[in-house]
Amino acid sequence: MKDILRRHSVLKDEIVDVINKQIKMEAQSSAAYLAMAAWCDVNGYDNCAEFFFNQSNQEREHQLKFFHYLVDMECEAISPAVGDSQHEFDKLRTVFEKSLEMEIAVTDSIHDMVRVCRKVGDLATEEFLRWFVQEQIEEEYVSRRCLELFDVLGEDKLALGMIEDRILNVKYDGAGA
Numbered sequence: 001m002k003d004i005l006r007r008h009s010v011l012k013d014e015i016v017d018v019i020n021k022q023i024k025m026e027a028q029s030s031a032a033y034l035a036m037a038a039w040c041d042v043n044g045y046d047n048c049a050e051f052f053f054n055q056s057n058q059e060r061e062h063q064l065k066f067f068h069y070l071v072d073m074e075c076e077a078i079s080p081a082v083g084d085s086q087h088e089f090d091k092l093r094t095v096f097e098k099s100l101e102m103e104i105a106v107t108d109s110i111h112d113m114v115r116v117c118r119k120v121g122d123l124a125t126e127e128f129l130r131w132f133v134q135e136q137i138e139e140e141y142v143s144r145r146c147l148e149l150f151d152v153l154g155e156d157k158l159a160l161g162m163i164e165d166r167i168l169n170v171k172y173d174g175a176g177a
Contacts, residue, residue: 010073018113024080026063030056035085036095047167093150100143107136138172145170
């Protein structure tokens with residue numbers, strides 16, 4: 001029976017390819033967030049470091065969700081090699097700007113995956129991706145709110161201390177939060 005199942009691919013190759021590409025993107029994001037956490041930690045921003053360690057863990061969880069989906073669908077999931085991440089930043093705001101850029105890129109990639117699913121008529125994978133579409137709303141919201149702290153409070157030493165105190169409380173409470 002396994003031979004019969006192997007001959008019948010549950011997912012189209014195009015879908016498997018974009019999911020493997022996303023697995024790599026999530027792995028790279030996880031590594032990038034680790035580098036950001038390390039920079040924050042070394043520079044005395046303990047709460048910001050914790051924020052980015054949490055972000056790294058989330059990206060790893062996302063990577064595994066995609067990986068398990070492919071395996072569950074009897075498709076080849078590829079464990080990616082991850083390249084170097086930026087590990088030097090000129091200031092704390094730059095770290096958060098990079099974070100928002102990464103989240104926007106992930107959102108774009110998820111939306112592209114949904115478009116591919118619609119093109120090939122893969123309703124199951126599109127439904128699977130619904131959670132990620134919602135997750136990216138939250139991720140971008142939090143990244144934008146973090147950056148707004150710099151706009152509202154400034155970037156002098158006192159303001160950076162206030163940002164450090166508030167960063168772990170930046171949350172998304174749902175639509176209209």
